[in-house]
Amino acid sequence: MEKTSQNILKKIEDLKKEIKILKEDNAKTKRNLMWKVRKLEKDKLLVENEKMRLDREVKSLRGEIERFRSPPLVIATVTEVLDEGKVVVKSSTGPHFVIGYSRFLDEKSLEPGARVALNQQTFSIVSVLPSEKDPLVTGMEVEEKPDVSYVQIGGLEEQIVEIKETVELPLKKPELFKEIGIEPPKGVLLYGPPGTGKTLLAKAVAHETNATFIKIVASEFVKKYIGEGARLVRGVFELAKEKAPSIIFIDEIDAIAAKRLKSSTSGDREVQRTLMQLLAEMDGFEGRGDVGIVAATNRPDILDPALLRPGRFDRFIEVPIPNxxxxxxxxxxxxxxxxxxxxxxxxxxxxxxxxxxxxxxxxxxxxxxxxxxxxxxxxxxxxxxxxxxxxxxxxxxxxxxxxxxxxxxx
Ligand SMILES: Nc1ncnc2c1ncn2[C@@H]1O[C@H](COP(=O)(O)OP(=O)(O)OP(=O)(O)O)[C@@H](O)[C@H]1O
Structure with missing residues (x-):
């Protein structure tokens, strides 16, 4: 009897041990499974992200294919704005059209003179193009009233007196010239080595006369805007009149005003056209005195004499290296x-x-x-x-x- 009960107790003990081992195994398997689930979830997330990225790429490639497939747009200029979402445009190919435009376009930008792009088949306006004046805006520096005054310029007392007389006085007191009956000087040429204060002088005059300072660098004009030089010169003078009183400062004028050479490459012709436009603008300028023209060069010896005739740049101020x-x-x-x-x-x-x-x-x-x-x-x-x-x-x-x-x- 005692033996039987001992046997039973031993069996219970064995069973308990077995249960313990099974429990431990179970916990281990559970841990492993949980770790696997977590890893799978992570992988799933990665795959989902990758799918999203690929979807986006497919979409953008489709857009690209669409763009390649779509026909080129026609450029036109708005000539009249009609009622009911219609405008009259003159296309770059010649004819005028009455056309509609997308309701997503900003109506305010559709004014006469605006450049637009038309769909080749439906001729409706697809987008309004940036104004042609843009290169003009980027090709020059405009400062309402520069913060340079004469006290910030050293060693140029004589030059300051001269520039006051030739540029400042006509801007400040045009009536003086009218009374006496003479035309104020139109253009003043500052010449001298680089970095001697030519730009500073021109800026200081603009500051003193509360004028807008419009600076163009002639060499950049002909280099950057091939075929546009003459139009840009016209634009600069228009802007100067609009913003008067103003000072047009043409730096490195020799780049467009060097003596005419015999050779005649297309680049030379471009420079010629730009210079001709500049001369025409200066000649057409009434001597009202509210727009001063100052040019600068460090090569006065190579300038075309046509530029230096009376009524053009006929006042010269030397800006030398300081003593x-x-x-x-x-x-x-x-x-x-x-x-x-x-x-x-x-x-x-x-x-x-x-x-x-x-x-x-x-x-x-x-x-x-x-x-x-x-x-x-x-x-x-x-x-x-x-x-x-x-x-x-x-x-x-x-x-x-x-x-x-x-x-x-x-
Ligand atoms: N006379 C001066 N007095 C005080 N500062 C000067 C003078 N000249 C030149 N500077 C300094 O040098 C800088 C360049 O001068 P500035 O642009 O006026 O020369 P520039 O003669 O127009 O030269 P560039 O021919 O190279 O255009 C100025 O911003 C100024 O700080």
Whole structure:
């Protein structure tokens, strides 16, 4: 009897052990299964994302195919806006059409003169194109009232007097010229090496007369907007009249006004057309004095004499490299807001920087400041200026030698 009960107890013990092992196995399998489920869910998410990405790609490729399949659009100009969503357009191929336009288009942009694109088959307006004036806008710099005043220009006292007389006075007091019965000067040519303050002078006049400053760089005009030069010149003068009082500043005018060469490539002809338009604009200009024209060049010797005739650019102001006194004044202007150690001797810096232009002197000041910043000093010392002079003037000399000899140094 006792043996039987012992047997039973042992069996129970074995069964308990077996249950424990099974439980442990079960927990392990469950853990494994859960881990597998999580991994599968992750994979599913990845696949779903990939599917979404591929769907998007298919859609964009379909759009691309559609674009390739669609016929080219016809360019037209709106000539009249009618009622009930209709407009009259003149297509670039010639004929006029009365057509409808998509309700998604901004009606306000559909004014006479607007350029539009038409569907070739239905002739309805598909989109309004950017105005043709766009290259004009990007081809020039327009500043309502530049913040440069005469006190920010050093060493050019005589030039300031001259520019006041020739550009500022006609803008400020046109009646003076009327009373006396003479035409105010139309165009003033500033000539001299690069970086001597020609742009500054023109900006300062605009500032003084509350005029809009319109700057174009002639070389960019003919390079960037091939075939557009003449039209752009016309546009610039129109804008100047619209915004009067204004100053048109034509930088690097030699690029469109060099003496006529015998060779006649298409590029030359383009430059010629641009110059002709400029001359025509100047000739057609009434001497009202509310638009001043200032041009700048560092090659006055190559200019076409037609440009320099009376009634065109007939006043010349030389803007030379500053002398020692001029350099001192320019250095004072550019160090005005700098934190300088007492040992900084501006006289000595100007003495050492012979031959430097205004732009070089500004670069010397900036460079001196950079030397201080590099050494984490809040104050600029004389040594910084000496290093800066070495660097900037040294670079200039290297450049000169390189130009003369064609050999690269350093
Ligand atoms: N006389 C000056 N007085 C003060 N700063 C000057 C002077 N000349 C030049 N600078 C400095 O150099 C910078 C370049 O000068 P600016 O553009 O007026 O020269 P520029 O003669 O028109 O040159 P470029 O012929 O290269 O167009 C100016 O912004 C100014 O900081």
């Amino acid at each position: 020692e006194d001029g350099r001192r004044q320019i250095l004072k202007i550019h160090t005005k807001n700098m934190n300088l150690e007492e040992d900084v001797d501006i006289d000595l810096v100007s003495n050492l920087s012979e031959g430097a232009s205004g732009a070089d002197l500004k670069a010397i000041c900036t460079e001196a400041g950079m030397f201080a910043i590099r050494e984490e000093r809040p104050i600029v010392v004389m040594n910084d200026f000496l290093d800066a002079v070495d660097k900037i003037i040294g670079m200039e000399r290297d450049e000169e030698i390189r130009k003369e000899t064609g050999v690269m140094y350093g």
